[in-house]
Amino acid sequence: MTIDIIYSKLLGLHIEIDYTTGLRSIRFSKLGENSKERKTLGISFDLERYFEGEMIDFSVDLDISHLSPFEQKVLEETRKIKYGRTITYSGLAENIGRGGPRAVGNALGKNPIPIIVPCHRVVAKKGIGGYSAGIDIKTKLLEFEKRNVNNL
DNA sequence: GACGATAGCCCTT
DNA sequence: AAGGGCTATCGTC
Numbered sequence: 001m002t003i004d005i006i007y008s009k010l011l012g013l014h015i016e017i018d019y020t021t022g023l024r025s026i027r028f029s030k031l032g033e034n035s036k037e038r039k040t041l042g043i044s045f046d047l048e049r050y051f052e053g054e055m056i057d058f059s060v061d062l063d064i065s066h067l068s069p070f071e072q073k074v075l076e077e078t079r080k081i082k083y084g085r086t087i088t089y090s091g092l093a094e095n096i097g098r099g100g101p102r103a104v105g106n107a108l109g110k111n112p113i114p115i116i117v118p119c120h121r122v123v124a125k126k127g128i129g130g131y132s133a134g135i136d137i138k139t140k141l142l143e144f145e146k147r148n149v150n151n152l
Numbered sequence: 153g154a155c156g157a158t159a160g161c162c163c164t165t
Numbered sequence: 166a167a168g169g170g171c172t173a174t175c176g177t178c
Contacts, residue, residue: 100173106175
């Protein structure tokens with residue numbers, strides 16, 4: 001098991017990357033700004049590039065076998081959302097062909113791998129919807145991506 | 153059964 | 166036009 005740590009200037013937070021047989025979890029943690037980083041995994045460098053504004057598509061193996069079939073399906077489908085785009089909870093439910101918008105929200109609320117599985121791109125039909133790590137983070141990510149897309 | 157990161161409808165201002 | 170209450174809905178625990 002490996003745990004890397006990078007710092008995101010955009011969020012003003014450190015991010016812990018937990019990798020075993022695949023990417024297992026991403027955690028936002030509030031360490032001091034001068035807390036040291038540790039980058040040994042490819043995904044850590046990808047994440048770093050992401051936070052520098054690169055419109056990158058993450059390709060990593062995920063370790064999500066411990067999740068329910070429905071939750072796995074939701075994450076898979078969420079992963080298909082392109083950079084800077086959004087979809088609604090109900091739209092995602094339709095793509096999956098199973099479950100309703102609330103069930104999707106429930107599953108996303110337990111997403112162990114935010115950003116890589118871009119659950120911040122799933123919004124409510126009216127409004128932004130929720131984000132387990134804090135709505136401010138979701139807002140920042142969405143605005144950040146929109147900004148980078150427009151500067152193309 | 154109860155609980156959500158929902159959606160839609162039907163009021164009020 | 167915007168916001169509040171109410172309820173149908175669906176997977177988890």
